[in-house]
Amino acid sequence: MKSVDIANPNTWVKFKPSLCKGCWAGxxxxxxxxxxEELYHMGFIEAHQVNGPLKRLAQKLIKMGIIRSFNSRTRLFRLKQLENGDCVFLDAxxxxxxxxxxxxICRGFPFNGARPGYCPSQRKKEVRRVLKNAQECGEEG
Ligand code: SF4
Structure with a gap:
C-alpha cells in the first residue's frame, strides 16, 4: 500500500466517508x-467578546490552552497543537x-483542504504499530 505523508497532499487518498472509521485522524x-465568531460557537468566549479587543482575548485563550497564536492582520486564531502536531481537542x-x-474548517474537510476531495487517511492500528516499532528501535539504539 502506498504510504501517506500528511505534509505531501500528492500522497493523499481519494476520500470516501468509510475511510473515517478507524482512521488515525491525521x-x-x-x-x-x-x-x-467560531470561538463563540465553540463555547469558549462570550458574545460580547466576539468584536474585541481580540489581542487581549488571544492572550487569555493562550493561557487557557485553547489557542496557540493570533494573527492581528487576518483576525484569525490558530488552535493549540500538542508537540506531535495533534489538535488539543483530539482525545486518546x-x-x-x-x-x-x-x-x-474541520466540518468542510477534505473538500476545503490542500487537495480537495483527498485526505491523509491512515489506519489507527497501522500508525500505532509503526510508532511502537520506532520506539522499540529507539530504546535498543
Ligand atoms: S477541532 Fe476537532 S475536528 Fe477540528 S482539528 Fe481539532 S480535533 Fe480535529
Whole structure:
C-alpha cells in the first residue's frame, strides 16, 4: 500500500466517508484557524467578546490552552497543537472532543483542504504499530 505523508497532499487518498472509521485522524494534526465568531460557537468566549479587543482575548485563550497564536492582520486564531502536531481537542481514541461544535474548517474537510476531495487517511492500528516499532528501535539504539 502506498504510504501517506500528511505534509505531501500528492500522497493523499481519494476520500470516501468509510475511510473515517478507524482512521488515525491525521487531518486533526494540521493547523486550524478560527474566527472569534467560531470561538463563540465553540463555547469558549462570550458574545460580547466576539468584536474585541481580540489581542487581549488571544492572550487569555493562550493561557487557557485553547489557542496557540493570533494573527492581528487576518483576525484569525490558530488552535493549540500538542508537540506531535495533534489538535488539543483530539482525545486518546483520536476522536474530536468538541465534535458537535467543531469549527467550519474541520466540518468542510477534505473538500476545503490542500487537495480537495483527498485526505491523509491512515489506519489507527497501522500508525500505532509503526510508532511502537520506532520506539522499540529507539530504546535498543
Ligand atoms: S477541532 Fe476537532 S475536528 Fe477540528 S482539528 Fe481539532 S480535533 Fe480535529
Amino acid at each position: 487531518c486533526c494534526t494540521m493547523p486550524v484557524q478560527v474566527s472569534s 481514541n483520536r476522536l474530536c472532543k468538541i465534535y458537535e461544535n467543531r469549527p467550519s
